[in-house]
Amino acid sequence: MQMNPSTAPLISIVTINRNNADNLYRTLSNTSTQQEADYEQIVVDGASTDGSVDVVRDPALRVDRWISEPDSGVYEAQNKGLRLARGRFVLFMNSGDHFLNNQSLAMATARLDEADLQSFDIVVRGYQRLHGGQDFVKCAPDTPTFSYFARDTLPHQSTFIRRDLFERYGEYDTSLKIVADWKAFLLWICRHNCSYRHHPLPLSVFYGDGLSSRPENEEIHRAERRQVLEQEFAAFLADVDELTEGRRALKQIDTLRGSRVVRALQGVGLLWKF
Amino acid sequence: MCDNDPIVSVIVPCFKQACFLPACLASLQAQSMHDWEMVIVNDGSPDDAAQVATLLLRQDARVRFVEQRNAGPSAARNAGLRVSRGQYIQFLDADDLLAPTKLARHAAALDADSSLALIYGNAWYFDDANPAHRVRQGFGTNPNDDWIARLAADPGTWLSRLIQCNLMPICSPMFRRSLVDTAGLMDESLRALEDWEFWIRCANANDHFRFDPSPDVEALIRLHPSSASQNRAFMFGAELGMRVRTMAYLRDRKARRLMLACIGRALTYSDDARPTRVYAELATLARGLQERTAVWLAQRFGAHAPAHALIRPCLGLLPWYVRTLMAVR
Numbered sequence: 001m002q003m004n005p006s007t008a009p010l011i012s013i014v015t016i017n018r019n020n021a022d023n024l025y026r027t028l029s030n031t032s033t034q035q036e037a038d039y040e041q042i043v044v045d046g047a048s049t050d051g052s053v054d055v056v057r058d059p060a061l062r063v064d065r066w067i068s069e070p071d072s073g074v075y076e077a078q079n080k081g082l083r084l085a086r087g088r089f090v091l092f093m094n095s096g097d098h099f100l101n102n103q104s105l106a107m108a109t110a111r112l113d114e115a116d117l118q119s120f121d122i123v124v125r126g127y128q129r130l131h132g133g134q135d136f137v138k139c140a141p142d143t144p145t146f147s148y149f150a151r152d153t154l155p156h157q158s159t160f161i162r163r164d165l166f167e168r169y170g171e172y173d174t175s176l177k178i179v180a181d182w183k184a185f186l187l188w189i190c191r192h193n194c195s196y197r198h199h200p201l202p203l204s205v206f207y208g209d210g211l212s213s214r215p216e217n218e219e220i221h222r223a224e225r226r227q228v229l230e231q232e233f234a235a236f237l238a239d240v241d242e243l244t245e246g247r248r249a250l251k252q253i254d255t256l257r258g259s260r261v262v263r264a265l266q267g268v269g270l271l272w273k274f
Numbered sequence: 275m276c277d278n279d280p281i282v283s284v285i286v287p288c289f290k291q292a293c294f295l296p297a298c299l300a301s302l303q304a305q306s307m308h309d310w311e312m313v314i315v316n317d318g319s320p321d322d323a324a325q326v327a328t329l330l331l332r333q334d335a336r337v338r339f340v341e342q343r344n345a346g347p348s349a350a351r352n353a354g355l356r357v358s359r360g361q362y363i364q365f366l367d368a369d370d371l372l373a374p375t376k377l378a379r380h381a382a383a384l385d386a387d388s389s390l391a392l393i394y395g396n397a398w399y400f401d402d403a404n405p406a407h408r409v410r411q412g413f414g415t416n417p418n419d420d421w422i423a424r425l426a427a428d429p430g431t432w433l434s435r436l437i438q439c440n441l442m443p444i445c446s447p448m449f450r451r452s453l454v455d456t457a458g459l460m461d462e463s464l465r466a467l468e469d470w471e472f473w474i475r476c477a478n479a480n481d482h483f484r485f486d487p488s489p490d491v492e493a494l495i496r497l498h499p500s501s502a503s504q505n506r507a508f509m510f511g512a513e514l515g516m517r518v519r520t521m522a523y524l525r526d527r528k529a530r531r532l533m534l535a536c537i538g539r540a541l542t543y544s545d546d547a548r549p550t551r552v553y554a555e556l557a558t559l560a561r562g563l564q565e566r567t568a569v570w571l572a573q574r575f576g577a578h579a580p581a582h583a584l585i586r587p588c589l590g591l592l593p594w595y596v597r598t599l600m601a602v603r
Contacts, residue, residue, distance in 0.1 A: 007345075007349075007462045007463055057324065057341075063343075064342060064343050064345075065340065065341070065342040065343070065353060066340070066341055066342075067338070067339065067340045067341075067357060068339065069331075069338055069339070080357055083356035083357050084340070084353055084356060084357060
């Protein structure tokens with residue numbers, strides 16, 4: 001379905017939420033204060049009972065369109081958000097995510113070009129397993145390869161997606177619980193050869209306690225990725241496994257190389273090349 | 275589309291009409307067909323539409339609710355269209371009602387004939403203050419004029435009938451979702467007559483429409499003291515703008531010629547009632563038109579000084595030999 005280009009904004013920010021009113025407020029109060037940006041804010045709520053709807057209806061916050069009703073999961077909600085979106089680019093800022101500051105969106109808008117997928121960097125906050133929970137910047141890749149997707153994904157909080165990709169290649173796969181956005185990125189880039197650009201600037205803040213980074217979801221996360229790879233790229237799987245194995249071995253060698261025993265042996269001249 | 279999707283999506287835009295929403299839902303609950311969803315789209319209404327809709331949501335699980343910042347009825351209907359899940363679409367304004375068998379009969383007709391794109395029925399206009407009083411024509415001079423049935427019987431194709439005038443109130447038809455996929459959504463930049471433009475675009479995409487004269491499929495349209503149409507000059511400009519815009523996509527040669535004739539007729543309604551703003555709008559739109567249209571406009575209005583002045587920018591689009599033939603500078 002085409003939209004009328006004359007009235008459509010450049011960016012649609014889609015926020016999905018379920019029973020997470022405080023985080024929703026954090027996100028919306030941040031997007032509402034973005035300066036000089038041509039965007040619309042869409043909220044898809046999963047029939048929350050914790051007052052999320054009151055947050056959405058808060059007249060101080062900017063929400064252009066919203067819906068609240070039961071849904072089967074994250075990706076059904078995101079698909080609903082897509083259908084409500086009218087912008088040329090879509091950005092998924094889920095409940096709790098937010099921009100780094102109130103100039104972030106204007107900064108990003110000024111840099112967007114024609115590429116299908118455009119990623120900025122993210123600031124990771126409160127991720128206990130790395131850097132002791134300290135903030136750190138996670139860069140998006142310069143050139144996302146198949147092996148990159150085999151171990152990582154693009155950060156959805158800072159990836160602008162041309163909305164027509166969904167019209168050309170379909171919406172998110174709602175049969176997946178956690179990795180449907182990863183699957184979409186993988187297929188767009190590795191199968192459909194969509195154009196990609198990395199803008200090396202931090203755009204938004206990601207909190208390390210999100211759905212896909214919870215330890216209890218790790219198993220299902222891995223299983224779903226494996227399932228998608230088997231369905232879509234079975235012939236590549238052995239290559240990816242070999243590469244992963246090779247990378248792990250290389251890492252072990254690196255650790256070994258830095259170890260005290262090896263350095264001692266090198267120090268006394270018993271080991272030259274390693 | 276999943277198995278549990280409803281058959282019909284009823285899209286109800288709501289602006290300052292919260293008080294009618296319960297009656298609107300009741301008219302759907304009274305339908306002989308139960309497999310529908312009602313998508314209420316609150317178009318930033320300043321009244322308590324959201325509260326009323328929340329109550330209705332609890333009352334019936336088939337009700338869905340979307341809210342947007344005020345963006346006009348077309349934007350509201352588009353939002354409803356995009357989140358709806360049914361294979362057939364029925365527009366219903368919050369203050370209007372449907373005959374209890376309308377959804378079932380229309381859906382059965384669309385099921386039976388897979389080439390049929392749109393089916394519509396007749397309508398009554400009714401007045402709250404005087405419930406016994408029902409008329410066939412809500413806004414014209416002759417209340418007994420059965421205009422929907424009369425126009426449906428005109429000769430020609432559906433597209434040619436629609437080009438001459440709007441055939442149906444917005445609550446009358448039920449159409450296939452695939453029609454929207456080919457024709458596109460409603461034009462959000464039109465300030466009036468957006469439904470008429472939409473039906474023309476639909477007929478241009480698939481001319482297979484049908485009128486069902488049965489009283490079982492009628493829509494009931496509420497008359498308000500304020501619902502008299504807007505002032506003449508505004509409607510005149512809106513009609514002209516809408517017609518010129520359709521020239522961008524009308525494919526059929528006969529249809530294009532008929533539309534041009536209608537544009538000509540609209541231009542000659544009355545010289546006095548023709549505000550300069552309309553000329554300006556026409557010139558802007560004409561610039562994007564194909565050459566033939568510009569030639570036609572120049573031929574017809576070349577003698578009319580102010581019109582000529584406004585059409586001149588379009589003449590630049592013409593090749594020199596056409597200009598020489600037409601003897602225009």
